[in-house]
Amino acid sequence: MVKLNYVAGQTGRRGRIKSVEYPEGLTVADISDAAPGTAGRVRARYKPADADQWNETEWALVDPKRDFTHQFTLAKLKPNTKYDVRIDALRIDEAGPSLEGSFKTAPAADDPARVVFTVSTGQAYKDTDRPDGYQIYPTMRKLDPSFFVHTGDIIYYDRLAKTPGLARYHWQRTYSLATNVDFHNNVTSYFIKDDHDTWTDDCWPTMNTKSMFEFTFKQGLGIFKEQVPMGDLTYRTRRWGKDLQIWMVEGRDYRSPNNMPDGPDKTIWGAEQIAWLKRTVKESDAAFKVLISPTPIVGPDRDNKRDNHSNKDFTVEGDKVREFIAAQKNMVVVCGDRHWQYMSIHPQTGVREYSCGPASDKHAGGWKQSDYREDYHRFLKVAGGFLSATAERQDGKPTLNFRYHSVDGDVRFEDRLEAE
Numbered sequence: 082m083v084k085l086n087y088v089a090g091q092t093g094r095r096g097r098i099k100s101v102e103y104p105e106g107l108t109v110a111d112i113s114d115a116a117p118g119t120a121g122r123v124r125a126r127y128k129p130a131d132a133d134q135w136n137e138t139e140w141a142l143v144d145p146k147r148d149f150t151h152q153f154t155l156a157k158l159k160p161n162t163k164y165d166v167r168i169d170a171l172r173i174d175e176a177g178p179s180l181e182g183s184f185k186t187a188p189a190a191d192d193p194a195r196v197v198f199t200v201s202t203g204q205a206y207k208d209t210d211r212p213d214g215y216q217i218y219p220t221m222r223k224l225d226p227s228f229f230v231h232t233g234d235i236i237y238y239d240r241l242a243k244t245p246g247l248a249r250y251h252w253q254r255t256y257s258l259a260t261n262v263d264f265h266n267n268v269t270s271y272f273i274k275d276d277h278d279t280w281t282d283d284c285w286p287t288m289n290t291k292s293m294f295e296f297t298f299k300q301g302l303g304i305f306k307e308q309v310p311m312g313d314l315t316y317r318t319r320r321w322g323k324d325l326q327i328w329m330v331e332g333r334d335y336r337s338p339n340n341m342p343d344g345p346d347k348t349i350w351g352a353e354q355i356a357w358l359k360r361t362v363k364e365s366d367a368a369f370k371v372l373i374s375p376t377p378i379v380g381p382d383r384d385n386k387r388d389n390h391s392n393k394d395f396t397v398e399g400d401k402v403r404e405f406i407a408a409q410k411n412m413v414v415v416c417g418d419r420h421w422q423y424m425s426i427h428p429q430t431g432v433r434e435y436s437c438g439p440a441s442d443k444h445a446g447g448w449k450q451s452d453y454r455e456d457y458h459r460f461l462k463v464a465g466g467f468l469s470a471t472a473e474r475q476d477g478k479p480t481l482n483f484r485y486h487s488v489d490g491d492v493r494f495e496d497r498l499e500a501e
Contacts, residue, residue: 082112082113083101083102083103083109083112083241083247084101084102084103085098085100085101085102085241085243085294086098086099086100086101086102087099097291097292097294098243098291098292098293098294101243101244101247101294101295108246109244109246109247109249109250112250114206114254114257115250115253115254116253116254116257117149117253118143118145118148118149118150118253119149119172120142120143120145120149120172120173121142121143121149121170121171121172121173121177122140122141122142122143122170122171123140123141123143123151123168123169123170123171124137124138124139124140124141124168124169125137125138125153125155125166125167125168126138126166126167126168126169127155127164127165127166127167128164128165129159129162129163129164129165130162130163130164130165130183135167138153138155140171141153144307147307148249148252148253148304148307148308150307150308152310152311158186159186160186160187160188160189160192161185161186161187161188161189161192161194161322162185162186163183163184163185164183164184164185164186165181165182165183166181166182166183166184167179167180167181167182168180168181168182180266181266182265182266182267183266183267184267184268184269185227185228185268185269186269187227187228187319187320187321187322188321188322188323189322190320190322190323190367191323192322192323193322193323193324193474193479194322194323195471195472195473195474196227196228196321196322196324196325196471196472196473197224197225197226197227197469197470197471197472198226198227198228198229198230198321198327198469198470199221199224199226199229199230199467199468199469199470200229200230200231200232200373200415200417200435200437200467200468200469200470201217201221201229201230201231201232201417201437201438201439201440201467201468202231202232202233202234202275202375202417202418202419202437202438202439202440203234203417203418203420203438203439203440203444204231204234204235204236204255204439204440204444205234205236205237205440205444206236206237206251206254206255208439208440208441208443208444209258209441209443210441210442210443210465210488211260213258213259213260214258214259214260214261215258215260215261215440215441215488216260216441216488216489217440217441217465217466217467217488218260218261218263218264219260219263219264220467220486220488220489220490221264221268221467221469222263222264222267222268223490224469224490226268226469227269227321228268228269228270228271228321229264229268229269229270229271230270230271230272230273230327230329230373230415231270231271231272231273231417232273232275232373232374232375232415232416232417232418232437233273233274233275233276233277233278233332233375233376233417233418234275234276234277234278234375234417234418235255235272235274235278235309236251236252236255236277236278237251237277237278238251238277238278238279238280238281238293238296238301239277239281239282239292242293242296243293243294243295243296244294244295244296245295245296245300245304247296248296248300248301248304249304249308252304252308256308270310271319271329272305272309272310272311273315273329273330273331273332273373273374273375273417274305274315274331274333274375275332275333275375275376275417275418276333276388278301278305279298279301279302279305279333280293280296280297280298280301280333281293283339283387283388284298284333285333285336285337285338285339286298286333286334286335286336287338288338302333302334314331315331315334316328316329316330316331316350316354316357316358317329318361318365320365320367321472322472323367323368323479324367324368324369324472324473324474324479324481324500325367325368325369325371325472325481326365326367326369326370326371327371327372327373328358328361328362328370328371328372328373329373330350330354330358330372330373330374330375331350331354332349332350332374332375332376332389333375334351335348335349335350335351335353335354336348336349336350336351337349339387339388339394340387343393343394343395343396343397344397345397347394347395347397347398348398349376349389349390349395349398350398350402355402358372359405362405362409362412368411368472368479368481368500369411369412369413369472369479369481369498369500370409370411370412370413371412371413371414371415371470371481372406372412372413372414372415373414373415373416374390374414374415374416374417375416375417375418376388376389376390376416376417376418377389377390377391377416377418377419377434377436378390378391378399378402378403378406378414378416378432378434379391379403379414379425379426379427379432379433379434379457380392380425380434380457381425381454381457381458382419383447383448389418390402390403403427403429403430403432404430406430406432407427407430407431407432410500410501411481411498411500411501413432413433413434413435413481413498414432414433414434414435415434415435415436415437415468415470416434416435416436416437417436417437418436419436419438419447419448420438420439420444420445420446420447420448420463421436421438421439421445421446421447421448421461421462421463421464422436422437422438422460422461422462422463422464422466422468422485422493423436423458423460423461423462424436424458424459424460424483424485424494424496425457425458425459426457426459427457428456428457433496435468435470435483435496437467437468438462438464438465438466438467438468438485439465440465440467440488441465441488442464442465442488443465444465445463445464445465446463447463448461448463449463450462450463459494459496460485460493460494460496462485462493462494464487465487465488466485466486466487466488466493467486467488468483468484468485468486469483469484469486470482470483470484471484475499478499478500479499479500480497480498480499480500481497481498481500482495482496482497482498483495483496483497483498
């Protein structure tokens with residue numbers, strides 16, 4: 082295993098890291114559970130599930146500077162269609178393996194089709210709950226979701242990712258787990274990052290720390306975009322039929338320092354992203370608008386936290402964000418980050434928030450089950466699981482039904498909304 086060598090601090094605690102040491106002749110590729118990439122070429126083949134003829138991309142070299150990854154953009158897809166997909170690989174000197182899977186495309190903006198999506202957060206490798214990964218993934222597949230959103234803390238860099246190579250190792254081992262591979266080979270997925278999968282706990286762009294050695298915040302931004310399907314910007318909106326539009330926001334790239342005094346210039350999202358959010362929300366005619374945030378906007382959160390819009394350190398921007406959401410029809414918040422499930426309503430604005438909860442029961446904690454705050458909470462469960470939401474017409478009216486699930490799929494709580 083890799084060894085981290087520290088300079089002792091004056092208090093006797095660990096100080097800054099001075100070196101990362103491997104056994105003689107070994108590298109990051111030899112660490113337990115490593116799944117390193119290799120040189121070669123890939124292509125994507127895809128077709129509607131009921132079609133016979135495949136579309137295919139050109140062969141492309143994987144990029145050794147980007148963890149031997151490559152991303153294709155698939156164009157001219159049909160709406161509300163299930164596609165079969167096959168990824169072929171060629172090593173430099175021989176044929177490689179192929180991966181087969183599927184994905185669904187979104188219904189057109191005038192189609193009131195039924196849409197089901199699921200949401201998760203907090204996926205620590207040490208907290209897997211079955212030998213091949215996480216139970217939530219096969220459980221979510223049983224719901225046949227239209228799409229999935231991971232709200233961040235997909236992996237946890239803090240303890241071991243002290244170099245870019247070790248950071249990539251975290252992605253390699255997590256996404257070689259059988260549960261994760263099977264799920265993402267077959268479910269349309271979006272990824273949002275938070276602090277632990279950007280760099281370190283509660284981080285911001287200008288933050289200084291002794292604990293991350295050669296791995297920088299800027300490198301973390303680049304590695305995230307090489308590891309997950311992503312366009313130029315990590316904030317974006319997607320329309321899923323007539324009744325649903327989602328907004329996925331970026332909470333790390335543009336933020337002010339957490340320890341900066343609160344005021345009109347202190348921000349989590351940055352002026353450009355906030356302007357984009359307001360403009361695109363106002364342009365939308367979707368029956369329901371769902372803002373998916375890596376961190377809470379409503380809360381409640383622990384009193385000592387200083388990192389999100391529900392904390393007192395970001396009160397000014399938090400109040401403005403909540404006021405904007407409250408002024409929209411049928412707009413709610415889904416969030417990640419917190420290691421417990423809750424549904425809350427902001428006492429002053431009435432904004433509803435659905436915190437999805439962590440990927441396993443082993444990862445749950447940070448809040449007391451007895452601390453049910455009646456002025457906020459409508460549901461509270463300190464446990465792992467996931468959130469699902471179903472947008473569909475009932476008696477001709479658009480509805481959105483949120484359900485909290487255990488890792489095995491048991492429904493713990495439901496909140497059904499009917500469009501105004």
